Amino acid sequence: MDVSQYLGIFLDESSEHIQTLSDQLMVLEQEPENEDAINEIFRAAHSLKGMAGTMGYKRLQRLTHDTENVFSAVRGGQMKVTSDLIDVLFQALDAIQGYVDTIRDTQDEGDDDNDAIIEQLNKYLSGDSSAPAPKKEETKVESSQSGSDDKALYKKIKFEDAQMDVMKDAISGGNHVYGFTVTIQQGCLLKAARAFLVFKAVEDFGEIVVSNPSSQDIEDEKFENAFSVFAISSEPIDKIMTAMKAVSEIEDVIGEEYNDQMIESNQPDDDIASETHEQAEAEAQTQAAPEPPAAEEQPAAAAAPAAKKQTPAKKAAGKPITSRTIRVDIEKLDVLMNLVSELIIAKNSLVSAANASNLNGASENVAVNEHIEYLESVTTSLHESVMKVRMVPIESAVQKFPRMIRDLEKKLGKKMQLTITGEETELDRTVVDQIGDPLMHLLRNSADHGLEMPDVRAQRGKPETGSIFLNAYQDGNNVIIEVGDDGNGIDVEAVRQKIIDRNYASEEMAAQMTEKEVINVLFDPGFSMAKKVTDLSGRGVGLDVVKSNIEQLGGDVEIKTKLGEGSTFIIRLPLTLAIIQALMVIIGGEKYAIALGNIQTIEDIPVSDVSLVENKEVIQLRGSVIPIIRLSEMLDAESTSEGNSNITIVVVKKGDSLAGLVVDELMGQQEIVIKSLGKYINTSKIISGATILGDGEVALILDSNALF
Numbered sequence: 001m002d003v004s005q006y007l008g009i010f011l012d013e014s015s016e017h018i019q020t021l022s023d024q025l026m027v028l029e030q031e032p033e034n035e036d037a038i039n040e041i042f043r044a045a046h047s048l049k050g051m052a053g054t055m056g057y058k059r060l061q062r063l064t065h066d067t068e069n070v071f072s073a074v075r076g077g078q079m080k081v082t083s084d085l086i087d088v089l090f091q092a093l094d095a096i097q098g099y100v101d102t103i104r105d106t107q108d109e110g111d112d113d114n115d116a117i118i119e120q121l122n123k124y125l126s127g128d129s130s131a132p133a134p135k136k137e138e139t140k141v142e143s144s145q146s147g148s149d150d151k152a153l154y155k156k157i158k159f160e161d162a163q164m165d166v167m168k169d170a171i172s173g174g175n176h177v178y179g180f181t182v183t184i185q186q187g188c189l190l191k192a193a194r195a196f197l198v199f200k201a202v203e204d205f206g207e208i209v210v211s212n213p214s215s216q217d218i219e220d221e222k223f224e225n226a227f228s229v230f231a232i233s234s235e236p237i238d239k240i241m242t243a244m245k246a247v248s249e250i251e252d253v254i255g256e257e258y259n260d261q262m263i264e265s266n267q268p269d270d271d272i273a274s275e276t277h278e279q280a281e282a283e284a285q286t287q288a289a290p291e292p293p294a295a296e297e298q299p300a301a302a303a304a305p306a307a308k309k310q311t312p313a314k315k316a317a318g319k320p321i322t323s324r325t326i327r328v329d330i331e332k333l334d335v336l337m338n339l340v341s342e343l344i345i346a347k348n349s350l351v352s353a354a355n356a357s358n359l360n361g362a363s364e365n366v367a368v369n370e371h372i373e374y375l376e377s378v379t380t381s382l383h384e385s386v387m388k389v390r391m392v393p394i395e396s397a398v399q400k401f402p403r404m405i406r407d408l409e410k411k412l413g414k415k416m417q418l419t420i421t422g423e424e425t426e427l428d429r430t431v432v433d434q435i436g437d438p439l440m441h442l443l444r445n446s447a448d449h450g451l452e453m454p455d456v457r458a459q460r461g462k463p464e465t466g467s468i469f470l471n472a473y474q475d476g477n478n479v480i481i482e483v484g485d486d487g488n489g490i491d492v493e494a495v496r497q498k499i500i501d502r503n504y505a506s507e508e509m510a511a512q513m514t515e516k517e518v519i520n521v522l523f524d525p526g527f528s529m530a531k532k533v534t535d536l537s538g539r540g541v542g543l544d545v546v547k548s549n550i551e552q553l554g555g556d557v558e559i560k561t562k563l564g565e566g567s568t569f570i571i572r573l574p575l576t577l578a579i580i581q582a583l584m585v586i587i588g589g590e591k592y593a594i595a596l597g598n599i600q601t602i603e604d605i606p607v608s609d610v611s612l613v614e615n616k617e618v619i620q621l622r623g624s625v626i627p628i629i630r631l632s633e634m635l636d637a638e639s640t641s642e643g644n645s646n647i648t649i650v651v652v653k654k655g656d657s658l659a660g661l662v663v664d665e666l667m668g669q670q671e672i673v674i675k676s677l678g679k680y681i682n683t684s685k686i687i688s689g690a691t692i693l694g695d696g697e698v699a700l701i702l703d704s705n706a707l708f
Contacts, residue, residue, distance in 0.1 A: 025041065
């Protein structure tokens with residue numbers, strides 16, 4: 001059986017199991033007696049081991065098997081959970097993640113056996129005299145194998161005439177006929193997959209003539225823990241049995257070679273046939289009850305029903321969402337989004353054509369306008385629906401951080417606690433996929449640079465345990481993510497001195513820089529406040545990566561800090577990157593779009609109200625002094641409003657800051673589709689993309705955040 005088709009499902013489900021293991025290990029470290037966490041860990045480890053075996057990843061299977069043995073001993077009460085044990089288990093989990101990452105990149109698990117970790121795990125098992133549980137289990141398996149010769153179920157198979165003729169012809173042709181009975185370990189969650197892997201192993205050496213139960217019943221898991229096959233092969237029986245036993249979670253394989261007389265006599269009596277039939281019917285009824293598994297639960301040959309059969313109540317109650325959700329390839333959603341984008345462009349074209357018709361004096365066509373209104377309603381609803389499909393909780397991006405903070409706590413020798421709120425806040429899937437790295441940089445920055453050592457915190461009257469937080473919430477058309485700490489905060493004067501020391505600016509220029517300008521230097525590539533290079537900081541790579549990654553997502557980041565009290569990084573991200581409401585303006589005779597979500601107000605200001613402060617143009621608006629930016633100068637375009645007594649200003653907001661953008665003319669609000677300008681066009685940062693207007697013209701989209 002070709003299992004490569006299940007690779008995507010394997011990777012998805014492996015990531016889920018690894019995350020479950022990480023989360024529950026964190027719980028177990030704080031609550032060593034938490035039975036729910038222990039049981040959840042064991043189930044996830046067992047599932048992961050079974051999936052690895054099904055896919056044929058032997059090294060991954062071996063490591064997860066040894067890890068599962070430790071969890072089994074803990075679950076059985078034969079081993080106590082200690083901090084050192086948790087450390088080793090996390091090392092094993094990292095190694096498992098390494099295998100999965102390698103498989104994702106190469107479809108192969110690599111050649112690292114992780115013997116050191118496996119040896120440590122086994123030392124914990126053998127070193128605790130009260131915890132020989134895994135060895136006892138192995139002994140029990142051996143004893144069942146030794147008695148398995150009495151369970152030669154292949155002898156009960158009743159041959160049809162055609163099957164008997166095929167086997168006899170094979171013997172007369174110099175081949176061998178073998179009967180096998182295969183026993184699968186109790187508790188195996190992937191029985192059907194195991195059975196078909198055994199079939200594949202046999203078919204590598206010959207041909208299967210008959211199986212009991214039938215291949216269809218095996219696929220439907222209508223069998224207990226044993227099945228039988230008859231095969232024709234030219235290879236010796238030992239070679240075939242060795243290959244069959246190599247399949248994971250196979251407890252035993254027994255078999256023998258058949259001759260013509262044995263084939264003739266392989267007729268079970270009526271009692272045995274009746275008993276076998278009744279057993280098959282009972283099993284079929286048991287299997288008929290559960291619902292078929294969702295596609296995402298089938299790494300190979302209907303694995304999920306086995307789990308349902310073992311714990312039907314928990315399965316139904318624990319995962320009710322399975323029947324209501326599916327995994328969708330993000331590329332398919334991208335195609336759908338592009339189609340919606342084209343639909344909106346078509347709608348804009350229709351609107352433009354209708355307006356042109358009215359302007360040319362044609363009589364107003366009521367029906368056309370009604371259709372336009374309907375089309376606009378449909379496209380808006382379709383857009384909202386597609387965006388809801390694409391929206392996922394930010395939880396998937398932040399759930400790995402508690403483990404990271406735990407590791408940093410040990411590495412840095414600081415006590416720290418991470419608090420995450422708003423993980424249910426939803427963002428576009430593409431944003432969630434890319435926001436993880438910037439958030440990781442900020443959290444590591446808080447742990448390394450932000451929080452003081454315990455003795456320093458004690459001197460300052462702070463709790464010994466430092467607090468790091470990550471808060472996410474929706475604010476209008478944006479999602480705000482705040483990452484901060486109650487540590488030292490940013491020493492602005494120390495940064496100013498570092499700017500001088502590193503020749504970023506002269507002493508005179510540095511002295512004139514505002515506090516905000518000094519802090520923003522921290523986002524410059526190569527600038528670092530670290531006194532020494534470590535694996536956490538000091539290479540000048542971090543905040544500049546954060547800023548560039550967030551700007552690529554159409555967002556921005558700013559810092560709020562107070563020396564001695566802590567710092568907070570505030571990230572603003574758009575809810576959607578594909579379709580936005582925009583204000584259309586004209587600058588130098590060209591059309592431009594400004595995202596409506598960034599606009600605070602629009603003002604018509606007399607030219608005489610413009611003042612100069614520190615050689616920069618500003619206006620005073622309702623008690624606030626707002627700097628103005630002449631977009632015609634920024635875009636190197638000749639303004640068409642020169643000489644007018646009034647100027648039109650679009651006031652935009654970035655965080656707590658305001659700026660006034662001077663435009664020549666306003667066109668109105670419009671729903672636009674953002675199109676990338678491509679990798680081969682070097683554009684100014686103030687241009688975030690382009691859009692196609694209803695009349696076919698291309699308008700550039702201005703990123704007001706880049707103007708501040």
